[in-house]
Amino acid sequence: xxxxxxxxxxxASDPIAFQTEVKQLLNILIHSLYTEREIFxxxxxxxxxxxxxxxxxxxxxxxEVLDPEAELEIRLTVDADEKTITISDTxxxxxxxxxxxxxGTIAQSGARAFLNAVEAENVAANDVIGQFxxxxxxxxxxxxxxxVISRSYRPDAEAASWYATGSDTFHLGxxxxxxxxxxxxxxxxxxxxxxxxxxxxRQIVKKHxxxxxxxxxxxxDEEQTNRQNAIxxxxxxxxxxxxxxxxxxxxxxxxxxPLTQVHFVADAPLKIYALLYFPxxxxxxxxxxxxxxxxxxxxRKILIEEYTKDLLPPYxxxxxxxxxxxxxPLNVSRENVQANxxxxxxxxxxxxxxxxxxxxxxxxxxxxxxxxxxxxGQFIKEGVASDETDREKLYPLLRFHxxxxxxxxxxxxxxxxxxGAGQEKIYYILGDDELSVSRSPHLDYFRxxxxxxxxxxxxxxxxxxxGLRKYQDFELQNVAAADLELPVPKETKEDGEAEDAIEPMxxxxxxxxxxxxxxxxxxxxxxxxxxxxxxxxxxxxxxxDGALGQEMQRVYRMMDRDYRVPAKTLELxxxxxxxxxxxxxPEDDALSKTIIEQIYASALLIEGVHPDPxxxxxxxxxxxxxxxxx
Ligand code: ADP
Ligand code: MG
Numbered sequence: 310x311x312x313x314x315x316x317x318x319x320x321a322s323d324p325i326a327f328q329t330e331v332k333q334l335l336n337i338l339i340h341s342l343y344t345e346r347e348i349f350x351x352x353x354x355x356x357x358x359x360x361x362x363x364x365x366x367x368x369x370x371x372x373e374v375l376d377p378e379a380e381l382e383i384r385l386t387v388d389a390d391e392k393t394i395t396i397s398d399t400x401x402x403x404x405x406x407x408x409x410x411x412x413g414t415i416a417q418s419g420a421r422a423f424l425n426a427v428e429a430e431n432v433a434a435n436d437v438i439g440q441f442x443x444x445x446x447x448x449x450x451x452x453x454x455x456x457v458i459s460r461s462y463r464p465d466a467e468a469a470s471w472y473a474t475g476s477d478t479f480h481l482g483x484x485x486x487x488x489x490x491x492x493x494x495x496x497x498x499x500x501x502x503x504x505x506x507x508x509x510x511r512q513i514v515k516k517h518x519x520x521x522x523x524x525x526x527x528x529x530d531e532e533q534t535n536r537q538n539a540i541x542x543x544x545x546x547x548x549x550x551x552x553x554x555x556x557x558x559x560x561x562x563x564x565x566x567p568l569t570q571v572h573f574v575a576d577a578p579l580k581i582y583a584l585l586y587f588p589x590x591x592x593x594x595x596x597x598x599x600x601x602x603x604x605x606x607x608x609r610k611i612l613i614e615e616y617t618k619d620l621l622p623p624y625x626x627x628x629x630x631x632x633x634x635x636x637x638p639l640n641v642s643r644e645n646v647q648a649n650x651x652x653x654x655x656x657x658x659x660x661x662x663x664x665x666x667x668x669x670x671x672x673x674x675x676x677x678x679x680x681x682x683x684x685x686g687q688f689i690k691e692g693v694a695s696d697e698t699d700r701e702k703l704y705p706l707l708r709f710h711x712x713x714x715x716x717x718x719x720x721x722x723x724x725x726x727x728x729g730a731g732q733e734k735i736y737y738i739l740g741d742d743e744l745s746v747s748r749s750p751h752l753d754y755f756r757x758x759x760x761x762x763x764x765x766x767x768x769x770x771x772x773x774x775x776g777l778r779k780y781q782d783f784e785l786q787n788v789a790a791a792d793l794e795l796p797v798p799k800e801t802k803e804d805g806e807a808e809d810a811i812e813p814m815x816x817x818x819x820x821x822x823x824x825x826x827x828x829x830x831x832x833x834x835x836x837x838x839x840x841x842x843x844x845x846x847x848x849x850x851x852x853x854d855g856a857l858g859q860e861m862q863r864v865y866r867m868m869d870r871d872y873r874v875p876a877k878t879l880e881l882x883x884x885x886x887x888x889x890x891x892x893x894x895p896e897d898d899a900l901s902k903t904i905i906e907q908i909y910a911s912a913l914l915i916e917g918v919h920p921d922p923x924x925x926x927x928x929x930x931x932x933x934x935x936x937x938x939x
Contacts, residue, residue, distance in 0.1 A: 324478035352444035360400025405469035580635035624692035750846030791851035843882035
């Protein structure tokens with residue numbers, strides 16, 4: 310690598326070593342091949358834009374600055390003969406010491422995270438580099454050397470220079486520069502000379518930096534290349550769909566189109582412009598996302614905070630976008646943004662806007678809403694579980710599968726509409742998956758009498774249910790509860806004659822059978838008893854009064870790996886032919902013991918609490934052998 314200092318830098322220092330992380334980073338950047346090297350320009354422009362934003366901010370608060378009249382702008386020029394490009398801004402600039410720190414070290418966390426991502430996850434460095442606070446160095450994907458000449462906005466600051474070739478060291482020096490700001494000269498590698506063309510730069514700016522909030526000029530062109538205007542300050546009726554989409558992609562670095570957006574301009578009670586997006590997918594590839602959640606907060610077009618988390622409740626953290634509030638005092642520092650009372654009002658307005666948009670979508674764009682629900686339903690459920698004040702507003706957004714509509718998504722309102730006159734509760738069943746839930750003995754009665762039951766098989770459902778005990782006038786009721794009051798029987802499905810043909814067990818026989826189960830299962834069950842609830846199932850396990858509800862048990866189980874499900878009560882169906890025949894076998898019959906074991910094991914399995922399902926195999930084999938001996 311060429312170590313000679315460019316002659317245009319006077320009084321250059323002896324080589325200064327880059328921080329280890331920077332060395333590693335440069336090594337990766339220089340020795341890899343990139344398909345989209347052009348993004349280095351986006352990164353340099355984004356740094357220039359950040360420097361301009363800081364400048365705009367400083368101008369509001371400090372009197373003495375260098376070049377107070379200078380237009381806040383970015384200029385790109387090309388020297389086609391020298392194969393250099395130059396990026397200049399009139400931003401805050403850097404002193405010599407600032408360059409030493411800012412362009413010689415990187416925040417440990419950012420650098421580590423980036424290196425890990427590139428090494429372990431095998432993602433392309435150029436896709437993600439901007440998100441780790443290391444964007445500047447991407448220039449070495451295309452540069453033979455880079456020279457930065459900068460002059461800080463502080464009136465007494467002197468211009469300084471920085472120079473590096475991508476090797477392990479850099480140089481600092483003095484420089485001549487009259488105006489405030491930073492100029493970066495990039496000498497292109499032989500294989501990157503394509504960038505030494507104005508038309509190419511124009512293309513790249515259009516693609517990646519169109520909405521940068523400052524004018525970008527290329528060469529002698531008097532017209533700015535980027536469209537720049539804050540799209541969120543335009544009237545929603547003037548913005549085209551594709552403009553929304555383009556802006557979204559530049560804002561979020563998501564490569565997919567957003568699902569939809571909410572754009573609103575409000576005058577009262579606060580003057581706000583907000584453009585909020587719902588992404589299409591939760592998972593945009595871990596690294597396609599912005600570095601953090603949160604909305605971009607502007608006050609009168611000046612960026613106050615990049616990732617503002619307090620503008621929406623945590624369960625709406627998937628929402629991306631920009632909020633521009635006219636009434637937010639400009640001198641509100643980044644730290645006390647949270648403390649501002651206006652922020653609370655802002656949050657309320659934004660939250661309502663998002664909820665209302667979802668509600669509208671659910672009503673008018675059903676398919677789109679289902680797409681949303683499939684991706685983001687868990688967030689809504691989280692909101693129901695966690696937001697004590699607003700949870701009821703989220704109820705209409707919930708969607709469920711049910712025993713009658715196992716593949717559709719129905720709302721609580723749909724459920725209620727179909728409820729017959731005799732039904733006073735909304736029934737649900739909890740389980741691990743739709744299929745095993747559909748076979749649950751808890752459903753016997755409801756199926757026999759045509760009552761619809763919501764099936765809840767998502768791990769967050771038990772959390773959600775703690776915040777959803779009642780909808781309108783109807784309580785939610787778990788069908789697995791031991792002593793629930795059953796709804797009146799509807800027209801019972803025709804029972805086969807066959808079952809009636811068997812003589813029912815006498816009370817004594819039932820008591821004896823229950824006794825056999827009790828003595829054999831011992832402490833593994835809290836009790837054994839008969840029930841009228843079951844029709845087609847032999848037995849079921851229930852939690853009796855006083856025991857922790859099934860919802861809480863599931864929550865505990867998820868939070869604590871050692872949590873053991875407490876012993877349950879086994880309920881038997883005395884009408885079931887298996888039990889009737891079992892009752893006729895002598896108590897010490899070996900097969901009878903095996904059958905009792907298997908009835909208990911099956912009940913555990915269907916509850917999703919069997920500790921060792923494959924342990925059933927030897928027993929099933931034994932039962933098959935016995936069956937074949939007949
Ligand atoms: P990030 O932009 O995420 O902070 P970068 O690697 O892109 O990380 O830039 C490193 C730092 O260099 C910036 O934080 C900033 O302090 C400084 N810097 C880069 N370009 C400029 C510029 N044009 N004007 C002023 N400071 C700059
Ligand atoms: Mg940057």
